[in-house]
Amino acid sequence: MTDISMHLTTDEIELWAQGLLPAARAMHLAECSLCRTEAERERKVMLELVQLPKFAPSAGFADRVMAQVKVPTPSGDWTP
Amino acid sequence: MFSLLYRMVRDRALAEDLAQETFIKVLNGIKSYRPEFKFSSWIFKIANNAAIDHLRRKSIDTLSLDGAPSAETPEQVRATSLQLGDRAESPLDEVESRELGSAIERAIARLRPEYRSCILLRHVEGYSYEEIADTLDLPLGTVKTYIHRARNELRGYLEDRRD
Numbered sequence: 079m080t081d082i083s084m085h086l087t088t089d090e091i092e093l094w095a096q097g098l099l100p101a102a103r104a105m106h107l108a109e110c111s112l113c114r115t116e117a118e119r120e121r122k123v124m125l126e127l128v129q130l131p132k133f134a135p136s137a138g139f140a141d142r143v144m145a146q147v148k149v150p151t152p153s154g155d156w157t158p
Numbered sequence: 159m160f161s162l163l164y165r166m167v168r169d170r171a172l173a174e175d176l177a178q179e180t181f182i183k184v185l186n187g188i189k190s191y192r193p194e195f196k197f198s199s200w201i202f203k204i205a206n207n208a209a210i211d212h213l214r215r216k217s218i219d220t221l222s223l224d225g226a227p228s229a230e231t232p233e234q235v236r237a238t239s240l241q242l243g244d245r246a247e248s249p250l251d252e253v254e255s256r257e258l259g260s261a262i263e264r265a266i267a268r269l270r271p272e273y274r275s276c277i278l279l280r281h282v283e284g285y286s287y288e289e290i291a292d293t294l295d296l297p298l299g300t301v302k303t304y305i306h307r308a309r310n311e312l313r314g315y316l317e318d319r320r321d
Contacts, residue, residue, distance in 0.1 A: 088306045123312050126262045127281035133161045133257065135174045143178050147185040 082106050086113045088120075095121045159205045162278050166209035168258055168267055170250055176212060180205040199293040202283070206275050206294060213271050265315035273308035280305050 082102060086094070093099045094107060094117055107113050159180065164173040183204050184191075191200055258267070266274060275294060279285040287305070291298045 088309075089302070119313055119317075120309060123309050123316065124281055126316070127277065127312075130262065130282050131161075131257075132282075133164050135160050135177055136170075139174060139177070143181045143185075146178070146182050 085110065086117065091117045091120045092124070095124050159201055161282065162202065162275070163205055163209050165258070165263070165266055165278055165282075166206075166271065166274060167212060168254065170254055170257075172212070176205065176208045179208055183208075195292070196289065199285075199289055202279065203293050203295070210271055210275070261316060261319050262312070265312045265319075268315060269308050269311055273304050273311070276301055276304040277308040277312070 082105060084106070086099075086103060086107060090099060090103055091113075094104070099107070107117060160173060160177050163176045163180075164170060167173055167176065180201065184201055191197070258264075266277070269277065276290055276296075279290045279293065280287070285293065287298060287301050290296070290305075291301045294301070296304075
């Protein structure tokens with residue numbers, strides 16, 4: 079069992095950022111300004127990371143890939 | 159997967175080449191796929207290996223804004239530094255500057271490649287620590303250490319920028 083006075087670990091801060099921190103540890107966070115400051119700093123970075131855009135390759139990418147992939151034909155041969 | 163590659167090598171054309179190489183390896187080697195392994199993890203493993211191999215081949219194991227870690231003199235630091243501001247020469251360069259020019263993207267570029275893979279898989283792709291360990295063939299403790307260190311470094315870079 080974790081001592082309520084113990085500061086949050088990095089794993090616990092990540093759980094808190096995901097809304098998954100157990101209530102007992104959340105109580106410590108509510109009372110500890112050191113942990114709150116640390117948790118807020120971590121959350122800011124995590125938030126920036128999860129908001130990063132996804133990128134896609136240029137048009138025609140799938141065709142270029144498939145042109146180089148060997149596909150089995152009904153006769154058992156491979157193309158191309 | 160393309161996003162991971164792009165952020166690893168910070169070059170659109172090269173990221174497409176590596177993505178193409180990855181998909182061809184996946185599709186041509188589909189018989190070697192082990193079903194107990196998550197299919198997307200298998201693809202990410204091949205993609206990440208391609209990116210890391212490329213970075214090692216090119217001896218730019220950190221496409222660093224501050225120069226290669228092996229640089230010992232100011233001249234070596236300058237010679238190996240990534241000059242984002244000087245790159246807007248072609249339309250593709252402009253796209254890259256726009257896509258990867260934000261403070262957080264520039265901070266990610268400063269991370270070691272191993273840290274970069276882990277942090278991107280965790281917070282951009284949403285993988286669990288265990289999935290990252292499986293995907294990158296790393297012990298779970300190492301993955302946690304890399305991610306914690308990466309977040310610390312990112313915080314440092316971003317807070318320096320705000321100061």
